[in-house]
Amino acid sequence: MPPPLVPDPATAPSTGVSNWNIANALTVLRILLVPFFGWLLLTHGGHDTAYRWGALGVFFVASVTDRIDGDLARSRGLVTDFGKIVDPIADKALMGMALVGLSLIHEVPWWITVLILIREFGVTVLRLWVLRHGVLPASRGGKAKTALQALGIGLFVMPLGGIVHVAAWCVLLVALVITVVTGVDYVFRALRLRARPVR
Ligand SMILES: O=P(O)(O)OC[C@H](O)CO
Numbered sequence: 001m002p003p004p005l006v007p008d009p010a011t012a013p014s015t016g017v018s019n020w021n022i023a024n025a026l027t028v029l030r031i032l033l034v035p036f037f038g039w040l041l042l043t044h045g046g047h048d049t050a051y052r053w054g055a056l057g058v059f060f061v062a063s064v065t066d067r068i069d070g071d072l073a074r075s076r077g078l079v080t081d082f083g084k085i086v087d088p089i090a091d092k093a094l095m096g097m098a099l100v101g102l103s104l105i106h107e108v109p110w111w112i113t114v115l116i117l118i119r120e121f122g123v124t125v126l127r128l129w130v131l132r133h134g135v136l137p138a139s140r141g142g143k144a145k146t147a148l149q150a151l152g153i154g155l156f157v158m159p160l161g162g163i164v165h166v167a168a169w170c171v172l173l174v175a176l177v178i179t180v181v182t183g184v185d186y187v188f189r190a191l192r193l194r195a196r197p198v199r
Helices: 022-046 049-076 081-104 110-130 140-157 162-194
Strands: none
Touching: 022 049, 022 081, 049 081, 049 140, 081 110, 081 140, 110 162, 140 162
């Protein structure tokens, strides 16, 4: 099969470019936005509508940079192992902060937050465990999972009730299922990678 015209940054071989590039800078920016987002979400116990909208704005910007840095890495040949490892970590930091914050203000049950955190932490450990054999890139399912988590969390952060709240629950529950299923899938991918020789 001929190679795709635009390689996927997750699976494309690293190009040898410097880690100091615009795609990785956006990833780092996303990490820096996490505490700011958390502060906005938790101010006044999450009951201040203005801060809540502010938190949603920061969450939206951070989520959009996830898309942009991937597109930039694809189109400009800026794929690096650093990006492959740190990009998912940045996503996990943002989603983790959001879920812990929403649980602290009693809007998402702790069991959901803990289950998702265990999966995300576990996949990060798997990535480090296989690193000497190769990089475990984000799978399509993993990317879909992150997009659904972002949508569900974004709906929860919106200071609106009614149908928005119902939609938030539906999306988050679907995201939860995909989170678990892709987590199991990564275990098998990691085991296959570990069977390869050390690089
Ligand atoms: O499921 P993971 O750990 O591969 O994470 C996927 C990334 O968040 C996609 O950007």
